Amino acid sequence: MIGRLWTLYRVELSKLLARRLLWVGAVLVILLALAGPSLSGAAAAARAAAEGSAGGDEFQNGWTVLAGSVTRASFLIWLLAVVLSASSVAEEASWGTLRVICARPVRRAEWIAAKVLALWSLTAAILLAAVFAATASAELAFGLYDVVDPLFPDRVTHSFGDMRWFVLAATGASLVPLLALIGVGTFCSTLVDHPGHATGAAVGALVLLSAAGGLSPGFGEYSFVDQLFVPFRLVNDLANQYTGKLREFNEDLPRVVWVSGLWAIAGTQLAALRLTLRDVV
Amino acid sequence: MSDGDYVVEAEALSKRFGKRWAVRELDLAIARGAVCGLLGPNGAGKSTTLRMLLGLVRPTHGAVRLFGASLRDARLHVLKRVGCLIEAPAFYPHLSGRKNLELLGRISGGVDAARVQACLERVGLGDRGEDRTAGYSTGMKQRLGLAAAILHDPEFVLLDEPLNGLDPPAVLLVRRLIRSLAEEEGKTVLVSSHMLHEVEVTCDHVVLLRGGRKVVDGKVAELIKPDHARLELRVNDGEAALGWLRAQAGVGEVEEEERGPDGSASLVVSLAGAESAQLNRGLIEAGVEVSSLAPRRRSLEDLFAELTAEPAAVGAEEEGA
Known part of the structure; x- marks a missing residue:
């Protein structure tokens, strides 16, 4: 089974790497991450102008810029993941290659797993590249140092080493909601044979989940959509030295992982079940 | 019946879509090494039958055995020995013909670059393998589909309308290819086609479907004997x-x-x-x-005309009708 899955994974990886959309998306994400300091500066200036104050954000530092850059770049990554996952099976159906693949010695559930894993690998690589680009640009623009209290500059709130660990943990945790997004997107892709309609279904599902999370905070805690931006928001809060955020970081990050992990498993399993049970005509 | 006698055995194969029976109570046995033609007017159930033989469509009733093994129980094992071209050939449009074959070869297993090139050359696409399939003509896609069907050297080849969109030289090429698969390589071929003359000159066995039921099953030489x-x-x-x-x-x-x-x-x-x-x-x-x-x-066309001129007996039979 592992051998078959590995073969299918490599096939799916090859197919994805030949997609122009993926490369265009990756370049845009990295550019957005690199432009983080400029965009953060512009946002701070706009906020100051709106509030009528003269100065910028006194709590802004390299780490807050890094977190903001990754959050902005993540928007594009999630969008890319939704479009590519929601069209993955539907596109095969519309091209007719679904028939070609299913008539080969392939277990449909394994094929779905390979699709999800291949897309996750590539979007995860883009996310890692975005974090790296955001780190480099934040270092160049602001420098990444210990986080100190602006009122008490001698007091180190979080050391450089702590912040580095927070960024690494947030990056790792962000990969799980990404997997959940791809799993749910792939499930939507098995529902209709038209890639556009499947993408619409996936976007609709995300909007509904987000709205439900907004209306019911209790539900939001168990919706992966609400967890998408949590890890780097927590990093931003830590860098901004909001009190109590370290406890939140330690409590919220594991929840991001297990809630999203469950959604990822459910989405992928449902997609596999749906494809296994359907007739391929 | 041992593995060696029949490549395909279908018993009482039936498929219902909604209230309509696409195939009903179809018994089919295709001997090893035979070239069998599956004929029938539109809606006769040819494509549904082929899809059931490949496990793409689940039969409502009945069972399929390939190489003596149940398709349902040993699907992965038996499909390694099957190659197919189902309906219109389908490929990843953003990839070249060669890359498409390489990917399919990886999935099927045991296919190297030399085999891909050999298959491309066999269908007359040796010099067009690097072109993206989005730029292929209908005939080129059809030929690439045939290359994909024989890529992993299967023992049983299913071809659904393999002559669609082909010009006369390509029709001759495909006709020769089908005959050589059976005569030189000992493969079993099942061809579904509307081109009765081609079936007559290519196949040695024919099954005629009408309204989802089998109406003729016999050797071509006997059916068209003087x-x-x-x-x-x-x-x-x-x-x-x-x-x-x-x-x-x-x-x-x-x-x-x-x-x-x-x-x-x-x-x-x-x-x-x-x-x-x-x-x-x-x-x-x-x-x-x-x-x-x-x-x-008597030609197959005469036989086909006689049988399809009769009033539909069970075609598109409704539930309870």
Whole structure:
């Protein structure tokens, strides 16, 4: 089974790497991450102008810029993941290659797993590249140092080493909601044979989940959509030295992982079940 | 029945879509090494049958055995030995023909670059392998689909309308390919086609479906063997020949198939006791010149026309009808 899955994974990886959309998306994400300091500066200036104050954000530092850059770049990554996952099976159906693949010695559930894993690998690589680009640009623009209290500059709130660990943990945790997004997107892709309609279904599902999370905070805690931006928001809060955020970081990050992990498993399993049970005509 | 006797065995295979039966109670047995043609008008259930043989569509009733093993229980194992071209050939449009074959080869296993090139050359695409399939013509896609079907050297090849969109040289190429698969490589081939003449010259066994049911299943040579009870005549004076023939006691029905401007005609005569030599002599004595006289040869087209001209018995049968 592992051998078959590995073969299918490599096939799916090859197919994805030949997609122009993926490369265009990756370049845009990295550019957005690199432009983080400029965009953060512009946002701070706009906020100051709106509030009528003269100065910028006194709590802004390299780490807050890094977190903001990754959050902005993540928007594009999630969008890319939704479009590519929601069209993955539907596109095969519309091209007719679904028939070609299913008539080969392939277990449909394994094929779905390979699709999800291949897309996750590539979007995860883009996310890692975005974090790296955001780190480099934040270092160049602001420098990444210990986080100190602006009122008490001698007091180190979080050391450089702590912040580095927070960024690494947030990056790792962000990969799980990404997997959940791809799993749910792939499930939507098995529902209709038209890639556009499947993408619409996936976007609709995300909007509904987000709205439900907004209306019911209790539900939001168990919706992966609400967890998408949590890890780097927590990093931003830590860098901004909001009190109590370290406890939140330690409590919220594991929840991001297990809630999203469950959604990822459910989405992928449902997609596999749906494809296994359907007739391929 | 052992693995070696029949490649395909289907028993009471049925498929219902909603209230409509696409295939009903179909028994099918295809011997190893045979080239079998699956014929039928549109909606006869040919494509659904092929899909059920590949496990793409689940039968509502019945079972399929490939190489003696149940398709449901040993799907992965038996599909390694099957190659197919189902309906329109489908490829990843953003990849080249060669890359498409390489990916399919990886999935099927045991396919290297040399085999991919050999398959491309076999279907006449050796120099177009690097082109993206989005730029291929219908005929080129069809040929690439055939290459994909034989890529992993399967023992059983299923081809659904393999001649669609092909120009005459490509039709000849495919015809030769199918024959060589069976005669030189010992493969079993199942071809579904509307091109009756092609089936007649390519296949040695034919199954005709109508309304989801099998109506004919036999060897092509037997189905189209000359009918000695019917004669085809070419005469110089159609009117005189018709008059003389209709007056004979040993002659049944006489049909005029064609009348030339000079009065010559082609006739089909059913014999009811008379001998062909006797008729020939009688016509000459009556002053009619007979330029040809031969037993009526039945083609698959004749057979198809006869069977499909009958009122639909079970076609598109509704539940409870």
